[in-house]
Amino acid sequence: MNKKGTYHYNTEALYDATVEALKRRGVALKDIAEIVYTLQKSYRDDLTMEMCMENVDMVLKKRECIHGILTGISIDEAVEKGLFPEPIQSIIANDEGLYGVDEILPLSITNLYGSIGLTNFGYLDKEKIGIIRQLDRSKEKVVNTFLDDIVAAIAAAAASRIAHYIPGDIRPEEKDK
Amino acid sequence: MNKKGTYHYNTEALYDATVEALKRRGVALKDIAEIVYTLQKSYRDDLTMEMCMENVDMVLKKRECIHGILTGISIDEAVEKGLFPEPIQSIIANDEGLYGVDEILPLSITNLYGSIGLTNFGYLDKEKIGIIRQLDRSKEKVVNTFLDDIVAAIAAAAASRIAHYIPGDIRPEEKDK
Amino acid sequence: MNKKGTYHYNTEALYDATVEALKRRGVALKDIAEIVYTLQKSYRDDLTMEMCMENVDMVLKKRECIHGILTGISIDEAVEKGLFPEPIQSIIANDEGLYGVDEILPLSITNLYGSIGLTNFGYLDKEKIGIIRQLDRSKEKVVNTFLDDIVAAIAAAAASRIAHYIPGDIRPEEKDK
Amino acid sequence: MNKKGTYHYNTEALYDATVEALKRRGVALKDIAEIVYTLQKSYRDDLTMEMCMENVDMVLKKRECIHGILTGISIDEAVEKGLFPEPIQSIIANDEGLYGVDEILPLSITNLYGSIGLTNFGYLDKEKIGIIRQLDRSKEKVVNTFLDDIVAAIAAAAASRIAHYIPGDIRPEEKDK
Numbered sequence: 001m002n003k004k005g006t007y008h009y010n011t012e013a014l015y016d017a018t019v020e021a022l023k024r025r026g027v028a029l030k031d032i033a034e035i036v037y038t039l040q041k042s043y044r045d046d047l048t049m050e051m052c053m054e055n056v057d058m059v060l061k062k063r064e065c066i067h068g069i070l071t072g073i074s075i076d077e078a079v080e081k082g083l084f085p086e087p088i089q090s091i092i093a094n095d096e097g098l099y100g101v102d103e104i105l106p107l108s109i110t111n112l113y114g115s116i117g118l119t120n121f122g123y124l125d126k127e128k129i130g131i132i133r134q135l136d137r138s139k140e141k142v143v144n145t146f147l148d149d150i151v152a153a154i155a156a157a158a159a160s161r162i163a164h165y166i167p168g169d170i171r172p173e174e175k176d177k
Numbered sequence: 178m179n180k181k182g183t184y185h186y187n188t189e190a191l192y193d194a195t196v197e198a199l200k201r202r203g204v205a206l207k208d209i210a211e212i213v214y215t216l217q218k219s220y221r222d223d224l225t226m227e228m229c230m231e232n233v234d235m236v237l238k239k240r241e242c243i244h245g246i247l248t249g250i251s252i253d254e255a256v257e258k259g260l261f262p263e264p265i266q267s268i269i270a271n272d273e274g275l276y277g278v279d280e281i282l283p284l285s286i287t288n289l290y291g292s293i294g295l296t297n298f299g300y301l302d303k304e305k306i307g308i309i310r311q312l313d314r315s316k317e318k319v320v321n322t323f324l325d326d327i328v329a330a331i332a333a334a335a336a337s338r339i340a341h342y343i344p345g346d347i348r349p350e351e352k353d354k
Numbered sequence: 355m356n357k358k359g360t361y362h363y364n365t366e367a368l369y370d371a372t373v374e375a376l377k378r379r380g381v382a383l384k385d386i387a388e389i390v391y392t393l394q395k396s397y398r399d400d401l402t403m404e405m406c407m408e409n410v411d412m413v414l415k416k417r418e419c420i421h422g423i424l425t426g427i428s429i430d431e432a433v434e435k436g437l438f439p440e441p442i443q444s445i446i447a448n449d450e451g452l453y454g455v456d457e458i459l460p461l462s463i464t465n466l467y468g469s470i471g472l473t474n475f476g477y478l479d480k481e482k483i484g485i486i487r488q489l490d491r492s493k494e495k496v497v498n499t500f501l502d503d504i505v506a507a508i509a510a511a512a513a514s515r516i517a518h519y520i521p522g523d524i525r526p527e528e529k530d531k
Numbered sequence: 532m533n534k535k536g537t538y539h540y541n542t543e544a545l546y547d548a549t550v551e552a553l554k555r556r557g558v559a560l561k562d563i564a565e566i567v568y569t570l571q572k573s574y575r576d577d578l579t580m581e582m583c584m585e586n587v588d589m590v591l592k593k594r595e596c597i598h599g600i601l602t603g604i605s606i607d608e609a610v611e612k613g614l615f616p617e618p619i620q621s622i623i624a625n626d627e628g629l630y631g632v633d634e635i636l637p638l639s640i641t642n643l644y645g646s647i648g649l650t651n652f653g654y655l656d657k658e659k660i661g662i663i664r665q666l667d668r669s670k671e672k673v674v675n676t677f678l679d680d681i682v683a684a685i686a687a688a689a690a691s692r693i694a695h696y697i698p699g700d701i702r703p704e705e706k707d708k
Contacts, residue, residue, distance in 0.1 A: 009618050017618050063341070063629050064291045070619035071632045075602070077616070078609050085608070087540050087548050088601035098518060098594050100469030101602045104639040108632055111288040114241045115454030122476010164240070164452060186441050194441050240452050247442035248429070248455045254439070255432050262431070264363050264371050265424040275417050275695060277646030278425045281462040285455055292631030299653010341629060417695070418645045465642040468595045518594070 106153030460507030637684030
């Protein structure tokens, strides 16, 4: 589709690198699944933590999601080490009030999951449930400017996957083979 | 995910209604597949019209795409019959210079297919290949304000599906089961 | 920028038509300003209802916002009269669970106001403060499928305008002359 | 609007840093203005290079645009120095085929300018006019993965500003005071 270079990593290796990067920054998949459970429990009586884990996992296997997650975490880590030039180094380090790139980058994740992904992301960005709140509070010590929004996006995307699954109907993705 | 009403149509019936609506407005799936072929032929030596048709078909089976297509066509038809109140009736009927809702609504289709879907849509909106140009030219007689952008979005989405398919790798959607 | 028709209405007339259309559907500008006040009061000690009204007004004077508002309201009204073909007539009338075009169309409003507009919109879509909740509850009698999201978008946009105003700094829009 | 830190830089200083960063990466404002001229010349007989320069300048004075530009350039520079961890270091360095974050980040610029900004960006992403083509070709020596898309976004935004200016009507931004 474009003149860009060819692709060297397979999705298996990229998935592993993504789970590892999240872990390195203090986020377990279970933490994200818990947010998904909170978001969706009032809409589905049959919801289990296992379903939430499974759907988080599916999101993390999409290349576009992987790219967004790894890019965002790399920015946080580079800024934590003071590697970006001023003034953007300080702006990101302080997550300054009008800095909004951390909310734009996760659109590479939420957009793929339709309007439910989008609105859930906006909700989580303000409500900061579970691990998102912890990440937000730890900002005085570490740089999590992008990470909290990325976790919100993964949870919003997984919640949207669950919302789109209609028992008795065919799951959109299964049609896609 | 929300307090909205439950869903009564299955995707099979919705798909049929969508193909029928496009046909009623003068667009055959083959017309869209030809745009996809033009977009992608320089990137894949093995591209066939059959692959393009198949990928257009997959896009038309997604509920979010179906909703976008049927809503856009219904607006065109309502305006064609003069059913919208002024001033928006004239603005849509004339596809006035700064009216941009017809380019926003198809984001419900292109967003689902990542950044390649988005940039291809922008390209087609300006270059107006094949049936898109015909629809654009017929605007003096019929209202196709939304239709040409919808066709561009379907073609852009199908092209993105093809671009994301890496032989020897697992197709993202197949992972999603 | 495009081959579309030239523009016949001036923004003054379009603004009046927009305020009138909102009123016809039961929404006063004051209702929207109250949501803005709720959203922003914890961030600015000096916030007044007058500032909120003024910022709602500014949003309603942008052509792209006007187009989004008038298009959404026209869809609601057409569906209320049963003018759209099936199956989309029922899908919109019932605001069915996976129908998401009503959340995509208001992006024509929120996108213009950056990431704060976007996340506030997602938040309001779930929390349904003030008039948004009333519109949502009246859905059994009238069709407000698009209207509640449009009101959320206007409020989110106005809130973003306020958030971007930094006393002592130059307001971005004032730079734009 | 959020719990983020307060803002220390004024827009004057940020604007200077942005022009300087673009220059450091080989992009003069005149290069961007030339793309704008090419995009818009067929729509306005009265278009001058001066108008294009002026509109590029206005885009560069918006905080959200500045943030997007400086973040993207910092990623390119960090990757050029090999500072990001694998596998994302190689993916960005090679601008691999399915990497799309470089097309998502500039939405922080184009979104602010409505649907014309969006479609022009998609067009430039494929057509690569002027300096964008030069940046794309220099990718074997330097990392310009984000820069070419950022330049396309600035040009698309400036073109949209010009398209929205209707002589005899009031410019939307002037209403915004």
